[in-house]
Amino acid sequence: MLVLTRKLGETIRIGDSITIRVVDLDGRHVKLGIEAPKSVSVNREEIYEKIQRENKAASSAQEQGIGDIASVLRKTGKTS
Numbered sequence: 001m002l003v004l005t006r007k008l009g010e011t012i013r014i015g016d017s018i019t020i021r022v023v024d025l026d027g028r029h030v031k032l033g034i035e036a037p038k039s040v041s042v043n044r045e046e047i048y049e050k051i052q053r054e055n056k057a058a059s060s061a062q063e064q065g066i067g068d069i070a071s072v073l074r075k076t077g078k079t080s
Contacts, residue, residue, distance in 0.1 A: 004012060012020040017037050024031035034042050043051065 006012060006022045008022050008025055010022055014020070018040065019035040021033040022030060023033045036042050
């Protein structure tokens with residue numbers, strides 16, 4: 001992990017297209033401004049984890065649904 005120290009108004013660059021700027025300092029809180037292409041997803045960690053859990057649950061449900069359809073087709077003898 002790279003650890004950097006920045007002051008209010010200073011920036012960090014990631015590659016050619018992502019800029020992170022320290023926008024505000026308030027006690028123990030830091031506000032960051034992030035400029036990134038629309039193709040790059042930028043989320044807080046807790047939101048990212050929620051998205052990952054929901055994607056995994058949706059994928060499992062879809063796999064279960066496909067298994068249910070295959071089971072019905074086998075029972076009716078309508079497999080190709």
